[in-house]
Amino acid sequence: MSKFVYFFGGGKGEGSKEMKALLGGKGANLAEMTSIGLPVPPGFTISTEVCDYYYKHDNTYPPELDTQIDEAIARVEKVMGRKFGDPENPLFFSVRSGAAQSMPGMMDTVLNLGMNEETLPGFIRLTGNERLAWDSYRRFINMFGSVVMGLEHHHFEEVFDGLKKEVGAEVDTDLTAEQLKELCSRYSALYEKHVGKPFPREPRMQLLHSVDAVFGSWMKPSAVTYRRINRITGLLGTAVNVQTMVFGNMGETSGTGVAFTRDPATGENVFYGEFLMNAQGEDVVSGIRTPREISELGSEMPDNYKQLLDVRQTLEKHYKDIQDLEFTIENGTLFILQTRNGKRTGFAAFRIAVEMVEEGLTTPQEALKQIEPDGVTHLLVRLFEPKALAEARKEGRRLAKALNAGPGAASGEVVFSADRAEEMVNSGKKVVLCRTETSPDDIHGMHVSEGILTQRGGMTSHAAVVARQIGTPCVAGCSELDIDYGNLSMKVKKDDGRTVTLKEGDVISLDGITGEVFEGPIATMPSEVIQVLIDGTMKAEESKTYQNYVKIMEWANEFKKIGVRTNADTPRDSDYAVRFGAEGIGLTRTEHMFFGEDRIAFMQEMILAENEETRRAALEKLLPFQREDFIGIFRAMDGYPVTIRTLDPPLHEFVPHEEKAIARVVEKTGIPKEKILAAAERLHELNPMLGHRGVRLSVTYPEIAEMQVRAIMEAACIVKKEGIDVKPEIMIPLVGHRGELRFIEKIARPLIEKIFEEQEIKVDYLFGTMIEVPRGAITADKVAEVAEFFSYGTNDLTQMTYGFSRDDAGPFIQHYQKKEVGIFDTDPFAVIDEEGVGFLVKLGIERGRKTRPDLKIGICGEHGGEPNSVKFCARVGMNYVSCSPRRVPVAIIAAAHAALEE
């Protein structure tokens, strides 16, 4: 005979935490806790195999199930010394669903099962609390009616409100036991009227109906949809947990509470929680009564408190992680209702992980696994002061929530243009730059702002990429905004429907970790890690946080296998990245270098040149600047490889479009205004992302590539003579066809040989390409005939694989993620789309290595700093990931996770 029912109680559970597939997450954990000696209210779990049977056999049950349930009930009765349905000494149950993975949409809890007019007097005798009994019973009828039978909740409410009016009661608690008894009788009538049958008084019938409802809810559309969206497959079904009811509201020796085994905000090793005497769980969270500090339980119920401290120890020892637990004390007896790994802040995660290892509770490997890679960001940015933030929330100052595009908290005056931002900062103000979208014209304003807020654009829009690169908090794609540049104001439609208008100079605050925007100022606090590591304004020994950070990063570096590089365009960024642990540069964007005040004019001269000769003359002027840039970076990256990408963006990005900027160029270069306007017109493209950029520029103007290759290799030769271990990698962007790369190679290689002769020194270098056009991945075998390395540009690759412009797709990608639409669960620009983009990545690796087995492969798109994507890159066999300097620690931890999960 198959086993369908698993008992737990009396110190022994028939299951364990490993049996989630059969018993569901909840059931497995109840059995586990019972077995390790925790005082769990006894009960039993009906396995997921029954659910499977139910659907395969036309909604019927295995014949042996009945007997097994009866036997399990008998065992519970024995442990509890009470009987289910017994008028003298009644036992009550709760019934809950529970699959292997938590799953909204399925049937929720039914409590107080077993109550009826026969068992209530016994309950009253046991508790001495008539009001409690009838109140529990009316809740049961309500819950059973709505949860099990689908009777709409408002019917019960109407009856309740009617009675309150009749007796002149203001709130629920005004009703007497007698009135509650009357309410129960009215509820029963209501039930019978709508369901067409009397309310089932027989406890066993109550139980079987409830079990039936749980299994039936497995196929409810909302549950099916949830599984589809979250790609949950391969489950047999849900399990059903039937557990003894315990009552924290039986009187002054009863109570209930929730607790963390450590402080989840700071990570401090103290017991942390709150409780209420004579109360049920929902009273603690409802906020009607103010809960008390958990330590005060020591004076109220010293024995139970001591017992609870033991439970805390047992749980941490057993689960090797901070636990979040619920308990109830029923007439002086402690019961543990639930435990789970506790959610914690990034700060706390680091402290807890380090201290648990020090305490001998966990190994470094186990500790590392408990750290969310993204959590390290909390240690590296300014954050809102927790109290100030809580206050802002309480005051309803939250304006909107959009994409968390650049981490960190910022507070400042609203400003709508880059020029104005500069002016206001120069006059001593702090500003938040608010734009519909940003462009390279706004860079100077972005640099001086505390934070950046955009109306359009996604996780890899210009604003987001630049913000992360320069470490400025950014909230992007905030479609609730309506910016009116003309009136220097913006409207924000708040969640509550109200519209707030903000003018230049009004203060807002934004949190780039949560994507939230607030009205008014919120105090922020600096990062200790940054103060020690970068600013040097604090000493390592003064900061426990810094020490924890170092410890974790040491472990992560020890375990990880895939390399972690950084995307950096300046010696300063390169230096920071090395301090954060980068092992090289995966992407230097040379175009950013052209925006400097001292060189943009030459760049514009180059673009406005009318023939190759004048273009070469302008390039000649840019060469020394580029060479100096590379010399600086090579020096900072001594011993590490440095990948430098040739010019990528369309040339129009360098041509001024605004009156003021044009005037500046006219003044600097002497080029007439009409010529600049004509060039802007000539270079205008309908879809610049798919236009004349990347390698296409180098094919049409080979002299640009020539100048850049010369700058890179001359710089390399010069620093090598200084004794620097230089490892340049020349990277050609946007290659979709081998011929493009071959064309450049034929220019570059002979030129480099010539430079070696001129410089009288040789430098090892690699010549490679970005794979960011789908065709580059598809023809990777051909491309690898020329390329010595591939670097995946997954921003562009995602853009083209999906056909989503990263500057325009923000709003509809957000729409796709809405629950009622449910097409995306994550933004493919944030987390790599393994099914689509990932297919091309794998194909390219496979085909590329077929041609060149030792092909070096990395990623330098924004995904290189996103934990799930980093793990993907490790799984598919890349040599390294590369990300912005501040994401390096995130990538290192994710890389360690990837190795530990192998």
Place this chain on the structure above:
Amino acid sequence: MSKFVYFFGGGKGEGSKEMKALLGGKGANLAEMTSIGLPVPPGFTISTEVCDYYYKHDNTYPPELDTQIDEAIARVEKVMGRKFGDPENPLFFSVRSGAAQSMPGMMDTVLNLGMNEETLPGFIRLTGNERLAWDSYRRFINMFGSVVMGLEHHHFEEVFDGLKKEVGAEVDTDLTAEQLKELCSRYSALYEKHVGKPFPREPRMQLLHSVDAVFGSWMKPSAVTYRRINRITGLLGTAVNVQTMVFGNMGETSGTGVAFTRDPATGENVFYGEFLMNAQGEDVVSGIRTPREISELGSEMPDNYKQLLDVRQTLEKHYKDIQDLEFTIENGTLFILQTRNGKRTGFAAFRIAVEMVEEGLTTPQEALKQIEPDGVTHLLVRLFEPKALAEARKEGRRLAKALNAGPGAASGEVVFSADRAEEMVNSGKKVVLCRTETSPDDIHGMHVSEGILTQRGGMTSHAAVVARQIGTPCVAGCSELDIDYGNLSMKVKKDDGRTVTLKEGDVISLDGITGEVFEGPIATMPSEVIQVLIDGTMKAEESKTYQNYVKIMEWANEFKKIGVRTNADTPRDSDYAVRFGAEGIGLTRTEHMFFGEDRIAFMQEMILAENEETRRAALEKLLPFQREDFIGIFRAMDGYPVTIRTLDPPLHEFVPHEEKAIARVVEKTGIPKEKILAAAERLHELNPMLGHRGVRLSVTYPEIAEMQVRAIMEAACIVKKEGIDVKPEIMIPLVGHRGELRFIEKIARPLIEKIFEEQEIKVDYLFGTMIEVPRGAITADKVAEVAEFFSYGTNDLTQMTYGFSRDDAGPFIQHYQKKEVGIFDTDPFAVIDEEGVGFLVKLGIERGRKTRPDLKIGICGEHGGEPNSVKFCARVGMNYVSCSPRRVPVAIIAAAHAALEE
């Protein structure tokens, strides 16, 4: 002993035309012609295996080669009754390279091989022409020096010019025999000076050096590049053809000429060609002497002419195709030097094909194979009158050559805006609309213009697609233009470097078949097929051209296997397409319907709506228009499937941007101007091709899809009640994720059921999607869970696979095709990129049919009407191709080719 040398002569060739791999194309054909009794000058071919051996054995030859060459020379000597190197009766050879495929970049011809001071007297005796002898010898030294030894040609020219000056000669022919003899001696000295060795006088040495040079040229960079670009692989190498020299310039009974077996311009079955007495081949083509009509040879050399007419018969019977032949008469003996399939116009191809079948020369299958599918276009458009065109060329009126984006010839006054075009046409003028690029705002002007010329944009830019759809000649991406809207003028930089300025009202002509643009008018003539088939202005029995057209199309339809549908948006286009042979509609673009005068205002109202309710109200007004459109199309397509695509383009395309258009909308809808400007701003996207369009619109505004589905299915129900056999297919564009399609399906299917109830009739329909985003192809297995058919949108798919905006990529795609760049051999928007885009197409078919084996698959991008792409579609197993109405005959012929090639 292996055979390396293949003899031909005396009526027998050791090879045949099937042996191209071994003997090269030229060698195989020489052997073949010899065997069928044509008087080919005897000779021999050294096989490609020798070339292979040469490269595998360090540039040496098989030991047996020497003997085989000697034997072959002896056989030639025997046939000719002369001896190689004999002073009395000398034999001379030509040496030519010849691989299996014609290949520029390899060594060219060396003539007169065997001449030296010993053999020349014999030659003089034989010909009695001393001047001819020394002239031939100096040519040989020059050719051998430059072609075989790589001595630069200008050295010889300098010596020649020096001598001419000395003797006071104006032109070459002024030199006497004696002076030419002196020239030969100076050439020999020049040769010795530069090569470092005396000129080889020994004929056998001359021959071996020449053979060596041919084999050496196989690996010349230019030849290697040519093979790489043209993807020529798998060849062993080149062969070498050594053939007896014959001289058409031996005197008055000698001559030379070229001829076609039929008229290549009209296809008429007459012998067509020209000749010169006492001349060599190069004299016929050089234009110094005016050649005579071939028929006149009948009076000059009646026997040879009769012989030539026999050759004509023999060739056509044997090759079963029109032949283009070269002949030489040496002292009254006719020699055939070469024959190949003749190039012909589209007209001629049809006439020749039909008549050859009628004459019993070919089968319909053979005839069809000889027709270039694109050639049918010549029968369907206006063409320049050949004489007028020749005159324009002679006058140097060609301005530029760009993309042949819409076939046909046009002549008219230059105009720079759509509004102005309309005005001028209304005042009775014919115009050619010239724009930097076109947009939907220009449609009204495009409709009234004779031709369209754009400065930017590729083969699938807006201008090109619309032009082909409406049948207007179009030349696109003409980067030599510089349009100045402000001054209503444009500059054109001509090939010769001159810049021409054209103003509004100046006349230009353009040829959309060749992509050429001319200054001034060129007369055009209408298409007889169109006059019969569409306009009804001519009767079928009056037009032989039409009858030929019908015959060929009948055969093609009989043989082809893949279906051919059309892209049509109106009942009129649908009707035309059926007349052209379409078997259904593969794409109806519903957006084009919204541009009508009577409905664009409602469309704009819909877009400017501020909430779902007002949007629905506007949609309600559009519904009857759409329904009527579909009713019209369904009626025209009775019995055929009709695929209708829901709204695809970004909404901003419907919002006016120009002052005048905005004013019109304000007047029509009463919507204030500020609101329109705000909407334009709100809908603006940086990369609209990758923006909010296609299925993304339907997901964010499901009410649009609802209205369209309702219009389609109500129309279907209505016509079915009329007795029409209606087969609607609802197509959702731009799907990259199954979830998108599922979202729309969940709206559409219940709605359709409701419509069936309302209409009290049911209609079979299909629900499917376009595959045009790379991710759609990659996840085709998932998408096919929902889609009942796929239609490949290869315009967008190419755009995203390559990352090339079809509106912006024209200029650099043209650059990529330049010979010195050599990255592309064809524009991937014109001919499907099999390696990249084709991979995704095949992947999608494979994965889609894995999920749904009976998945119906077609293509509706512009490639659907391009012959090579049609063949690709047939090979990969698509059910149909769909193209614009006028491309339907092209696709049908290509489809027949695909079936015949199977």
